[in-house]
Amino acid sequence: MFDGYTSSELMSIFAMQGFAGLSLFSVFVLMALGLTIIFGQMGVINMAHGEFMILGAYTTYLTSGFFQSYLPGLFGGYFFVAIILAFLVCAALGALVEWLMIRHLYHRPLDTLLATWGLSLIMQQAYRSIFGAREVGVDLPDWMMGAFQVTDMVELPINGLFVMIIALAIAVGLYLLMYRSGYGKKVRAVVQNRPMAEAVGINSAGIDRATFALGCGIAGIAGAAFTMIGSTGPSSGQAYIVDTFLVVVFGGAQSVLGTIVSAFGISQAQSTMEFFLSGSMAKVLTLLVVVGILMIRPEGLMAVKVRR
Amino acid sequence: MGTTDIIAIERSFEKGLNFRKSLMALAASFMLASAVQAATPSTAEVNTTGLAVTDDTVTVGILHSITGTMAISEIGSVQAEKLAIDQINASGGVLGRQIDFVQEDGASDWPTFAEKARKLLRQDNVAAIFGAWTSASRKAILPVMEQYNGMLYYPTFYEGLEQSPNVVYTGQEATQQILASLDWAAETKGAKTFYLLGSDYIWPRTSNKIARKHIEDMMGLRVVGEDYYPLGHTQFNTAINKIKLKKPDVIFASVVGGSNVAFYKQMKAAGVDFTEEDPLLLTISVTEDEIRGIGGENVEGIYASMKYFQSLDNANNKEFVAAFKEAYGDDMVIGDVTQAAYLGPWLWKKAVEKAGSFDIDEIREEFAGIEFEKAPEGYVRIHENHHLWSKTRIGQAQLDGQYKVVFETEELMEPDPFPEGYQ
Numbered sequence: 001m002f003d004g005y006t007s008s009e010l011m012s013i014f015a016m017q018g019f020a021g022l023s024l025f026s027v028f029v030l031m032a033l034g035l036t037i038i039f040g041q042m043g044v045i046n047m048a049h050g051e052f053m054i055l056g057a058y059t060t061y062l063t064s065g066f067f068q069s070y071l072p073g074l075f076g077g078y079f080f081v082a083i084i085l086a087f088l089v090c091a092a093l094g095a096l097v098e099w100l101m102i103r104h105l106y107h108r109p110l111d112t113l114l115a116t117w118g119l120s121l122i123m124q125q126a127y128r129s130i131f132g133a134r135e136v137g138v139d140l141p142d143w144m145m146g147a148f149q150v151t152d153m154v155e156l157p158i159n160g161l162f163v164m165i166i167a168l169a170i171a172v173g174l175y176l177l178m179y180r181s182g183y184g185k186k187v188r189a190v191v192q193n194r195p196m197a198e199a200v201g202i203n204s205a206g207i208d209r210a211t212f213a214l215g216c217g218i219a220g221i222a223g224a225a226f227t228m229i230g231s232t233g234p235s236s237g238q239a240y241i242v243d244t245f246l247v248v249v250f251g252g253a254q255s256v257l258g259t260i261v262s263a264f265g266i267s268q269a270q271s272t273m274e275f276f277l278s279g280s281m282a283k284v285l286t287l288l289v290v291v292g293i294l295m296i297r298p299e300g301l302m303a304v305k306v307r308r
Numbered sequence: 309m310g311t312t313d314i315i316a317i318e319r320s321f322e323k324g325l326n327f328r329k330s331l332m333a334l335a336a337s338f339m340l341a342s343a344v345q346a347a348t349p350s351t352a353e354v355n356t357t358g359l360a361v362t363d364d365t366v367t368v369g370i371l372h373s374i375t376g377t378m379a380i381s382e383i384g385s386v387q388a389e390k391l392a393i394d395q396i397n398a399s400g401g402v403l404g405r406q407i408d409f410v411q412e413d414g415a416s417d418w419p420t421f422a423e424k425a426r427k428l429l430r431q432d433n434v435a436a437i438f439g440a441w442t443s444a445s446r447k448a449i450l451p452v453m454e455q456y457n458g459m460l461y462y463p464t465f466y467e468g469l470e471q472s473p474n475v476v477y478t479g480q481e482a483t484q485q486i487l488a489s490l491d492w493a494a495e496t497k498g499a500k501t502f503y504l505l506g507s508d509y510i511w512p513r514t515s516n517k518i519a520r521k522h523i524e525d526m527m528g529l530r531v532v533g534e535d536y537y538p539l540g541h542t543q544f545n546t547a548i549n550k551i552k553l554k555k556p557d558v559i560f561a562s563v564v565g566g567s568n569v570a571f572y573k574q575m576k577a578a579g580v581d582f583t584e585e586d587p588l589l590l591t592i593s594v595t596e597d598e599i600r601g602i603g604g605e606n607v608e609g610i611y612a613s614m615k616y617f618q619s620l621d622n623a624n625n626k627e628f629v630a631a632f633k634e635a636y637g638d639d640m641v642i643g644d645v646t647q648a649a650y651l652g653p654w655l656w657k658k659a660v661e662k663a664g665s666f667d668i669d670e671i672r673e674e675f676a677g678i679e680f681e682k683a684p685e686g687y688v689r690i691h692e693n694h695h696l697w698s699k700t701r702i703g704q705a706q707l708d709g710q711y712k713v714v715f716e717t718e719e720l721m722e723p724d725p726f727p728e729g730y731q
Contacts, residue, residue, distance in 0.1 A: 005553070016552070020543075020546050024545065125375065128375070128379060137600060137603035139603070139605075146579060149579070155578060155579040157574065157577035157578050157579070159573075160577065228573065229542065229543075229573055229577070231565075231569030231601055232569075233601060234379075234380075239540035239566050239567075271546045279546075280538055283538055
């Protein structure tokens, strides 16, 4: 397929393709991190993860509308405010959901699955009633549109770079939180041995709520970031949820590092195959490989070794 | 949950209801006038098959998704059908009878569509069903329509390869939408190479098959790439790189749904300015409705091939747009399918009046040649294959989310659901 192209053209395309793979990687990381820490901590599979992301997107939409109406001078910077708001709104709703619903269902994984799925339907319908069934367009400040012209052929989309930076920041922040803070120590203790952690005085219910809120908050940030590249509508969250589960399960459902490795593997495989095959076939092949590896390693790539 | 949503939608229709009330008053005065002129034909005469027809009303069904993922697309069709029914009632109804409607929710779920269609036909005995949007929902309804001999008025442009005696297709079939636009791209824009890109399901695949045949066999030009992505796909960076490598003159796009938003935003972010027309983007899937979600700044400059644009400059359309906005609010936009849905009740009325009967079998005999001069798209006529003769137009997307019409076929395009040489 490369007949008739000069080597410099090919180099540029490969550079851009590498960038495409990396930006897919950061999208996957953003999607999956929130889900991973919730699952790792509490064994709860949050089927409403996609809807929390869309809540973040709608928060961004409302923030952008607010800035346009009342603070047009600061519109260029509204996105940073929106990200923080998206985190807070989603985390608050997450804490509420944990308190009302999830905490009554611990140790009943199938019931949490159903309950959070029901929650996702309720949230979708709520969006439809509040914002209308049509997708909303989120206006972006001018500086976030367009691309960096690196060479004549190589253009790097600014929003792709931006998503990468957010993903990196959250991954680093999460690492510091989990491995360098008192809260993180408690979380890891609860994950490894809940009764023992409780016996030494860790408030595991409080840790659970904080973790659920944190996971939902990260979903909100992801949703805010995705307004740059995707659609914002009542059922847009559904588009992300399958990939998210794929990444989390493949990575070994409880390991943050595993999630990142798995996101990298899947994104590179997919974007490379997409380049040589049609998009649908690339997806099929990626799924086949993942299924094959999971048959050999049912725990996923990096399972946390825990004594059971 | 479903009920709250219906309440919310009803609420948003409240403006429409007020509008309906005033129309009703108008209708009453009309009816007085017409009662003096001619007695309406007796029910026994116009209804021999047990349809829901009384001496002064006739009941029809509206069957679209107002909940679930397709609600975004189908609500416009519901609004248009209700508007048409209101207007027909205001002008005296059908055979002297006012139209009542029963609305059912297909809930974006194909078995539900079949179930509700059965309910409308068997329990409500409706005289016509205006509904379905996706091909999948139409295919689900089809056996029910044929089993109980109903008549469905289907509004969406679709892939063709179907011709049921129990369906009237008021949107365009694939050849009508595609062929003229490809010819236009080659003749007006000098296009030589084409890149076909679509979502992965029957409509884009069939459309691109037709497009490829036409480009390669009829026009003698080249297709340099053909690519499909799963429904709901949100990452198009690789697709965009492939397009940049192939450097086609025209990207022929049939991406749908949420993927549309992702695709155009990422094209824009990758530094593609569609107004430069290098490459030129020609789509068959982005109506004014979709642009609301994508954002005008992301699609400015693309071309769309449809039979209707809200900006069409003719008296019928101005009246239609004004009535639509009056009923549903000034910020409404009207896309191709919404207009096609509006045609349904009107074409049904014409067929009933020509047949002098509500009976499905009587109406079916009369379809061929029925004209609707007041169509917002200008003029349409029903072909004996139950599709519409209509013009194909090409519009260029503007920053404000409207299309500017840059081309229209001189003649009405003949509907050809089973195109020879294209399969």
